[in-house]
């Protein structure tokens with residue numbers, strides 16, 4: 001493999017820690033998080049510190065950066081309402097997803113800003129993205145803080161209580177990846193598609 005450089009985290013500043021971590025752990029799925037504030041105003045933002053972490057009960061998480069104590073709207077709304085949706089991002093919605101990451105004032109709707117349609121959920125009050133091919137309705141189960149000020153994160157766990165999936169993407173409960181056309185985040189402004197795929201059969205031991 002040739003020479004390697006190793007970095008002790010303690011010697012790295014916050015920017016380089018972020019660059020190394022987000023450049024190496026790729027591609028990351030994007031949770032497009034829909035929430036509502038106490039007045040019912042919709043909020044939407046993408047989070048690529050996002051993952052599915054259990055299937056029974058089905059559980060996802062997203063992690064919001066908190067810098068100098070400033071909490072993002074998705075975190076505040078998820079904590080206050082106990083609910084969020086995560087909407088899946090595909091090639092057709094990538095630009096709108098990026099537009100919805102604009103840091104708007106609290107209460108201002110990224111749905112309007114990005115030209116997206118909020119759809120109501122069935123079991124919770126948080127809005128879904130009508131343009132997304134799939135959305136998960138989630139109830140917050142725990143919020144865990146990580147790190148020391150000024151840079152910390154709040155990891156929001158949610159139990160998926162309902163799955164919405166476009167019929168065009170579904171074969172029973174199997175997903176057609178070509179139809180889903182999910183995208184993942186690399187580092188910075190970079191993204192990857194899920195169009196170039198391969199299969200590996202799991203080993204069996206006699």
Ligand SMILES: Cc1cc2nc3c(=O)[nH]c(=O)nc-3n(C[C@H](O)[C@H](O)[C@H](O)COP(=O)(O)O)c2cc1C
Pocket residue numbers: 030043044045046047048049050063064065066071072073074075097098100101102103104185
């Ligand atoms: C693809 C993408 C992924 C992002 N992932 C995260 C993330 O994991 N955590 C985070 O705190 N911000 C992330 N951001 C930035 C937030 O989307 C941005 O700060 C947004 O304005 C937060 O909105 P809110 O205050 O309505 O929650 C990401 C932005 C983009 C474009």
